[in-house]
Amino acid sequence: MSTTTPAPPGRSLRRTRPPRRATGPDLVPVLDGRYYTDPGWWETDRRLVFERSWLCVARADEVPAAGDFVRVDAGAESVLVVRGRDGQVHAYRNLCRHRGAVLCLEPRGSFGKRIRCVYHAWTYGLDGRLVAAPNIHDMPDLVKDDFGLHRVRVEQWLGYVWVNLDAAAEPLREQVxxxxxxxxxxxxxxxxxxxxxxxxxxxxxxxxxxxxxxxxxxxxxxxxxxxxxxxxxxxxxxxxxxxxxxxxxxxxxxxxxxxxxxxxxxxxxxxxxxxxxxxxxxxxxxxxxxxxxxxxxxxxxxxxxxxxxxxxxxxxxxxxxxxxxxxxxxxxxxxxxxxxxxxxxxxxxxxxxxxxxxxxxxxxxxxxxxxxxxxxxxxxxxxxxxxxxxxxxx
Ligand code: FES
Ligand SMILES: [Fe+2]
CATH class of the missing domain: 3.90.380.10 (Naphthalene 1,2-dioxygenase Alpha Subunit; Chain A, domain 1)
Structure with a gap:
């Protein structure tokens, strides 16, 4: 009698494949299954594909008014898509610049006029700039301009919002x-x-x-x-x-x-x-x-x-x-x-x-x-x- 022990969560099963045979030009081998099943490759996909590409993440009309937001994922990163007071769509990493709390857990909603971190109340404008923090006037080293939200590149095309975490990426049009x-x-x-x-x-x-x-x-x-x-x-x-x-x-x-x-x-x-x-x-x-x-x-x-x-x-x-x-x-x-x-x-x-x-x-x-x-x-x-x-x- 033999028993099978499941692999621990988060670890891929060891895979064996039959030796590859010459298949002739009509038959092309499929990709190895590990690219589709291995949690390690999933991390690679997130980092090297989804954090380096323009991703279509929302419809622009999901954020019709100033302060409206949707929270989306780009690879492993959480991103806030926000309509600014200037009428433009902005995108920021969902990350407080104080000590790194995520700013928002809700999938969508309105920030109103400000984006406020619930932890210590650092507060950002819809344009991403730090505008307030408790005791800020007692901390001359805390220069507001140095602590704005991390911007994410954003474009609109076809009525949709597209973001790209790669600051060096070419414009969306060059991808599509x-x-x-x-x-x-x-x-x-x-x-x-x-x-x-x-x-x-x-x-x-x-x-x-x-x-x-x-x-x-x-x-x-x-x-x-x-x-x-x-x-x-x-x-x-x-x-x-x-x-x-x-x-x-x-x-x-x-x-x-x-x-x-x-x-x-x-x-x-x-x-x-x-x-x-x-x-x-x-x-x-x-x-x-x-x-x-x-x-x-x-x-x-x-x-x-x-x-x-x-x-x-x-x-x-x-x-x-x-x-x-x-x-x-x-x-x-x-x-x-x-x-x-x-x-x-x-x-x-x-x-x-x-x-x-x-x-x-x-x-x-x-x-x-x-x-x-x-x-x-x-x-x-x-x-x-x-x-x-x-x-x-x-
Ligand atoms: S972590 Fe956001 S205000 Fe402290
Ligand atoms: Fe089909």
Whole structure:
């Protein structure tokens, strides 16, 4: 009789893999499971990916008024996104400059006119400057200008707030532009959807028991589409080929089935196309990934905006906003449910598959191959391994 002793929490199980065989050009080995399961690699992901990238963390309209804030995570760091009195969105590390207490535990709310640490009452303006501290006039060495909150770089794009802990990082546009060009061949296609002018018609948050990389990889390939997405492939028949839009080549969009008028559960088109679209955008579906944490679906009458928040090594929170034109939403008969339903069904199918992969990674025999329809994932592997300093594929 043999018994198995679980590994202590926080320590990874020792993994063994079968010796790698030559697989031929059609078959590319998947990444080692430790990248998806090992708490040590999770820390590496947080430090080298999420603390060095522009991350989409909130909608700008979540902080509409001066003093409004949301607390978000960027890697291992807690960050406060705050609307200032100047009307601008600012971001600060959630860290008091006195003795390092976190300033805020609530996920969102309003600071009013000041950000006050509850411990010793050091108080900061919405612009991050230290404005008051008990006995401050008796401490000439305490120069207010030296003790402002640690600023975090922040930009707004597409109606969302993006932060980057890396003070030396290039502007957000430099992170996303190469990805848009590689995916669509031109930024103009993406820009025509006018995402920054759209409004949220519906939001669903999914808690996915899967590493964030599994979720991204699933978005990239459509080899699974024929087997797990009957509703999606009925609307977009070419997905049955195993190639989606991300894996379909530069500029690829998927044509709607001739039997449907819109990308919706019923197949009906319920809204006019978004303003700014051209006839060539009609009846097309595009998927666009903006690493590391955004996936966007473009269809003529709406946009679905996916934002990933890695929670821990085996959990990812995915928030999906369905975005519509304000004109469409102002109509008495506006109802997003038909558009929401087809994608919600698809998302649940996808996330179930991601969770199955994550469970499989617990096996000491875990491994596998990317078939040609999935080779697009090697682009993600290359980017990821470069980011974490492991250029050679393991
Ligand atoms: S730790 Fe914030 S005021 Fe002392
Ligand atoms: Fe899918």
């Amino acid at each position: 532009r190469p990805q848009l060009l590689a995916r669509l061949g031109t930024e103009a296609t993406f820009d025509r959807y006018g995402i920054g002018d759209l409004a949220v018609g519906h939001t669903i948050t999914y808690d996915v028991a899967s590493n964030w990389k599994c979720v991204i990889e699933n978005f990239m390939e459509c080899y699974h589409c024929a087997s797990i997405h009957p509703e999606l492939t009925a609307a977009l028949p070419q997905f049955r080929s195993g190639y989606g839009t991300v894996s379909g080549g530069v500029g690829a969009g998927a044509a709607f089935a001739p039997t449907i008028g819109g990308f919706s559960r019923s197949g009906r088109a319920s809204r006019a196309p978004l303003p700014g679209l051209l006839p060539e955008d009609d009846r097309l579906f595009y998927g666009v990934i903006c690493r590391p944490n955004v996936f966007v679906i473009l269809v003529p009458d709406h946009v679905a905006f996916f934002r990933l928040e890695p929670v821990d090594v085996t959990h990812t929170r995915v928030t999906v906003d369905w975005l519509f034109s304000p004109d469409a939403m102002a109509r008495q008969d506006f109802d997003p449910s038909d558009a929401v339903e087809i994608l919600d069904i698809t998302n649940r199918q996808d996330f179930d598959a991601c969770q199955r992969c994550q469970l499989g990674m617990r096996s000491s025999a875990y491994g596998g191959v990317l078939v040609p329809a999935e080779h697009v994932i090697t682009e993600f592997y290359d980017w990821y391994l470069t980011a974490v300093g492991e250029r050679e594929r393991s």
